[in-house]
Amino acid sequence: MIRLEKRQSPARLWSVAAPLLAVALTMVAGGVLFALLGKDPLATIRTIFWDPLFGDFAFYYRPQLFIKGAPLVLIAIGLSLGFRAGIWNIGAEGQYIMGALAAAGVGLALYPLESAWIFPLMVLAGAIGGLLWAMIPALLKVRLGTNEILVSLMLVYVAEFTLASMALGLMKNPEGMGFPGSRNLSQYPSAANLEIIAGSGMHWGVVAALLAVVSAYVVLSRHMLGFSIRLSGQSPRAAAFAGVNAGALVVICMGLSGALAGLAGMFEVAGPAGRVSIDFNVGYGFTAIIVAFLGRLHPLGIVLAGGLMALTYIGGDIAQGSLGLPIASIQLFQGGLLFSLLAVDVMVNYRLRWAKRRII
Amino acid sequence: MSDVLLRLAGLTKAYPGVVANSAVRFDIRAGEIHALLGENGAGKSTLVKTIYGLVQPDSGTMILRGQPYAPGEPRAARAAGVAMVFQHFSLFDALDVAENIALGMENPPPLRELAARISAVSEAYGLPLAPRRIVGDLSAGERQRVEIIRCLLQDPRLLIMDEPTSVLTPQEVDILFQTLRKLCAEGVSIFYISHKLEEIRALCQHATILRLGRVVGTCDPRETSARAMAEMMVGASLHVPSRPAVEAGAAVLRLNGLSAPPPRAFGTALRDITLDIRAGEVLGIGGVAGNGQDELLLALSGEVRVEDAMLRLRDLPIGRKGPNARRKLGLLTAPEERMGHAAAPEMSLTENALLSGAGREGLTRHGFLRWRRARDFATRIITRFDVRTPGPDNTARSLSGGNLQKFVIGREILQHPDVLVVNQPTWGVDAAAAAAIRQALLDLAAGGAAVVVVSQDLDELMEIADRFAALNDGRLSEPRPTRGLTVEEIGLMLGGSHDMEAAHEAA
Numbered sequence: 001m002i003r004l005e006k007r008q009s010p011a012r013l014w015s016v017a018a019p020l021l022a023v024a025l026t027m028v029a030g031g032v033l034f035a036l037l038g039k040d041p042l043a044t045i046r047t048i049f050w051d052p053l054f055g056d057f058a059f060y061y062r063p064q065l066f067i068k069g070a071p072l073v074l075i076a077i078g079l080s081l082g083f084r085a086g087i088w089n090i091g092a093e094g095q096y097i098m099g100a101l102a103a104a105g106v107g108l109a110l111y112p113l114e115s116a117w118i119f120p121l122m123v124l125a126g127a128i129g130g131l132l133w134a135m136i137p138a139l140l141k142v143r144l145g146t147n148e149i150l151v152s153l154m155l156v157y158v159a160e161f162t163l164a165s166m167a168l169g170l171m172k173n174p175e176g177m178g179f180p181g182s183r184n185l186s187q188y189p190s191a192a193n194l195e196i197i198a199g200s201g202m203h204w205g206v207v208a209a210l211l212a213v214v215s216a217y218v219v220l221s222r223h224m225l226g227f228s229i230r231l232s233g234q235s236p237r238a239a240a241f242a243g244v245n246a247g248a249l250v251v252i253c254m255g256l257s258g259a260l261a262g263l264a265g266m267f268e269v270a271g272p273a274g275r276v277s278i279d280f281n282v283g284y285g286f287t288a289i290i291v292a293f294l295g296r297l298h299p300l301g302i303v304l305a306g307g308l309m310a311l312t313y314i315g316g317d318i319a320q321g322s323l324g325l326p327i328a329s330i331q332l333f334q335g336g337l338l339f340s341l342l343a344v345d346v347m348v349n350y351r352l353r354w355a356k357r358r359i360i
Numbered sequence: 361m362s363d364v365l366l367r368l369a370g371l372t373k374a375y376p377g378v379v380a381n382s383a384v385r386f387d388i389r390a391g392e393i394h395a396l397l398g399e400n401g402a403g404k405s406t407l408v409k410t411i412y413g414l415v416q417p418d419s420g421t422m423i424l425r426g427q428p429y430a431p432g433e434p435r436a437a438r439a440a441g442v443a444m445v446f447q448h449f450s451l452f453d454a455l456d457v458a459e460n461i462a463l464g465m466e467n468p469p470p471l472r473e474l475a476a477r478i479s480a481v482s483e484a485y486g487l488p489l490a491p492r493r494i495v496g497d498l499s500a501g502e503r504q505r506v507e508i509i510r511c512l513l514q515d516p517r518l519l520i521m522d523e524p525t526s527v528l529t530p531q532e533v534d535i536l537f538q539t540l541r542k543l544c545a546e547g548v549s550i551f552y553i554s555h556k557l558e559e560i561r562a563l564c565q566h567a568t569i570l571r572l573g574r575v576v577g578t579c580d581p582r583e584t585s586a587r588a589m590a591e592m593m594v595g596a597s598l599h600v601p602s603r604p605a606v607e608a609g610a611a612v613l614r615l616n617g618l619s620a621p622p623p624r625a626f627g628t629a630l631r632d633i634t635l636d637i638r639a640g641e642v643l644g645i646g647g648v649a650g651n652g653q654d655e656l657l658l659a660l661s662g663e664v665r666v667e668d669a670m671l672r673l674r675d676l677p678i679g680r681k682g683p684n685a686r687r688k689l690g691l692l693t694a695p696e697e698r699m700g701h702a703a704a705p706e707m708s709l710t711e712n713a714l715l716s717g718a719g720r721e722g723l724t725r726h727g728f729l730r731w732r733r734a735r736d737f738a739t740r741i742i743t744r745f746d747v748r749t750p751g752p753d754n755t756a757r758s759l760s761g762g763n764l765q766k767f768v769i770g771r772e773i774l775q776h777p778d779v780l781v782v783n784q785p786t787w788g789v790d791a792a793a794a795a796a797i798r799q800a801l802l803d804l805a806a807g808g809a810a811v812v813v814v815s816q817d818l819d820e821l822m823e824i825a826d827r828f829a830a831l832n833d834g835r836l837s838e839p840r841p842t843r844g845l846t847v848e849e850i851g852l853m854l855g856g857s858h859d860m861e862a863a864h865e866a867a
Contacts, residue, residue, distance in 0.1 A: 222729050223727055223728055224718065224724050224727045224728070224729060227711070227714065227729060231711075231715065234704050234705075234706050234707065235701070235703075235705065235706075235707075237697070238701055238703060238704040238715060239704075240663045241661060241663060241683060241695060241715070241716070242684075242715045242718075243662070243682050243683035245682070
């Protein structure tokens with residue numbers, strides 16, 4: 001019989017080793033899954049994790065790592081602040097959409113005006129769009145005590161339908177011959193989120209993500225706000241004793257995560273995606289939750305986890321094209337990662353003991 | 361002899377460091393209401409848990425209706441006819457009364473049949489309760505009726521009631537007492553635990569008094585005064601050292617009709633507390649747990665806001681100010697619960713020093729943390745208060761209770777408060793550490809600060825307090841000089857009779 005025994009203090013080694021072990025376990029489970037699908041497991045895993053970085057076409061895929069990783073990291077950083085305080089914003093996907101819609105709205109409204117102010121204005125609009133969308137669950141929680149998990153999650157669906165409505169109606173390209181979707185913002189010079197260095201994948205969203213990582217690190221380790229966040233997450237009553245205003249903290253954390261998700265949406269809609277379309281969102285807001293936890297809610301961990309998740313997106317695409325792997329199996333793989341992490345995380349707080357079988 | 365229902369013979373139960381029950385022996389007769397009296401920590405709950413099968417005694421035996429009785433678990437106790445109504449209810453808010461009762465039964469009958477039986481029992485014993493009502497909508501008194509009816513459906517021979525009136529309104533108390541008398545007339549014995557002496561005098565035929573785990577007396581409460589019972593409870597051997605009378609300074613903190621609703625279900629409301637706390641004095645506030653101590657601390661620390669004028673610090677109204685604004689003005693507090701309230705268990709001592717010391721010790725600048733200063737502050741606390749730890753980087757959780765308490769109290773004292781309010785400053789702390797903490801509080805007062813010590817340890821309050829007041833059901837008695845205060849007077853103040861006698865004597 002195996003027995004779990006609570007540790008005196010969380011194991012340092014395990015808190016670092018758990019994500020690595022979770023990745024390894026997921027690869028094994030993924031390999032079994034691929035084998036059951038009739039694919040060569042080793043080849044498939046190599047296609048997903050090796051080829052994008054070191055394969056023949058790596059020069060094409062490596063920039064993709066930034067393009068896919070930036071929104072994941074940007075959103076996950078925002079989420080991690082709330083998660084550390086025990087404030088569960090599950091609706092980043094919706095805030096991402098609303099940020100994109102707000103930014104695109106500004107850009108499309110000003111088309112075809114050319115001005116250096118348009119792009120910054122859109123950045124601002126993106127952040128505000130996500131922030132306002134996150135304020136709905138935040139204020140409902142503070143005022144009425146509703147559960148932010150449910151409200152923020154449900155608002156994702158509202159955002160998705162708003163997106164569809166915009167793509168088919170208000171924001172539809174008047175010169176688009178009746179096809180759904182807006183004008184292509186990446187072809188509108190004043191609004192386009194272009195690569196800073198051509199061919200590198202480094203667009204402004206990557207810069208924003210790096211700024212967010214550094215700021216989050218400084219706030220968490222050196223600022224009173226970060227201290228209040230950590231304190232509230234660990235001991236809510238001690239936080240009240242320390243004078244932390246719980247309601248204000250909900251508004252700040254939800255607001256920050258909403259604004260960052262909105263920014264991610266803005267950079268996406270003005271750059272890689274280019275336009276508002278029905279299928280504009282691809283689940284970054286949900287995947288970012290996995291990124292945040294896989295990165296231990298730590299800014300540097302989130303960068304690594306974001307890179308890994310971006311890799312599964314890119315590798316998944318390749319495997320889909322070259323090996324005919326269904327896209328669902330990649331999503332299964334991503335979900336499996338969170339699942340393994342939660343399972344392995346038991347080892348951080350508990351140790352295994354081989355107990356003698358007791359006759360009951 | 362034949363009318364003895366339950367005989368306890370030499371029950372002893374020791375926990376590490378404390379003997380909860382020591383050779384407890386007494387009888388509960390059939391059809392009597394038998395009171396169990398004692399201060400907190402006297403061993404009442406251990407004894408009751410032993411009878412109900414939740415605790416196994418180290419030695420001693422019990423005999424129930426002539427048969428040896430040693431329940432290994434509550435189910436066995438219930439099977440033998442022993443039922444218990446706990447102080448805190450275990451009910452599901454979202455379910456109705458009948459469903460809740462069914463959940464607690466071994467073989468519940470169909471719900472409709474059960475509902476009929478509930479109605480029958482509730483009518484027979486005058487406990488109005490509709491079986492289909494949702495428990496979440498019930499008052500505390502009605503919830504208690506659910507628990508009582510759950511017990512009565514088992515046809516118990518002995519019904520244990522732990523502090524049943526603490527959550528009831530006076531009218532509900534009347535209904536409860538009628539029910540209990542009716543049960544007792546039918547031959548059911550009731551074992552009644554309470555601190556409320558007047559209630560016991562009105563209800564019980566027999567009382568056993570516990571102190572420090574031993575039976576120190578028995579009496580017939582109908583013929584014994586509350587004063588005499590209080591004396592037996594507290595013990596005549598209170599250690600009252602002589603303290604030089606301190607010249608009291610000006611009032612620093614004024615509580616003016618401080619009232620607050622209970623912050624949580626089954627909390628205590630604070631009712632119209634008026635009090636002046638003077639510079640240079642130690643004011644002791646005694647009382648049985650759950651009479652408003654925690655609530656008073658929350659209202660003073662600023663975690664619970666009250667009306668502005670209810671609290672004045674040097675004439676400045678502060679009732680609506682938060683904890684940090686009050687700290688800035690010189691009012692510091694140390695709550696009772698160390699782990700998770702006064703300190704964050706998973707955080708380092710440096711971070712815990714920051715927890716309340718950020719403002720007064722200048723540990724932040726423009727919101728940014730000055731880690732070196734925080735670490736220095738933590739180190740100062742550790743050195744000055746002899747906190748046994750390898751260093752300030754260790755987590756609060758790694759410290760023993762006494763060491764963490766020294767750290768928490770030291771953290772507030774080193775910030776040079778004008779007013780310091782502490783709750784249970786030496787609870788669970790070894791004698792040497794307790795003495796050090798008390799001395800530090802006395803030194804603080806000698807330096808001109810006003811110190812309020814809330815404690816259930818009367819010896820402690822007698823040792824360090826200049827004035828003494830008692831909390832009872834959220835009300836505070838008139839404070840009286842500790843010098844010359846007799847044991848009987850203290851007992852009466854604690855028991856809530858202060859409205860009549862004590863106030864009369866003070867006049």
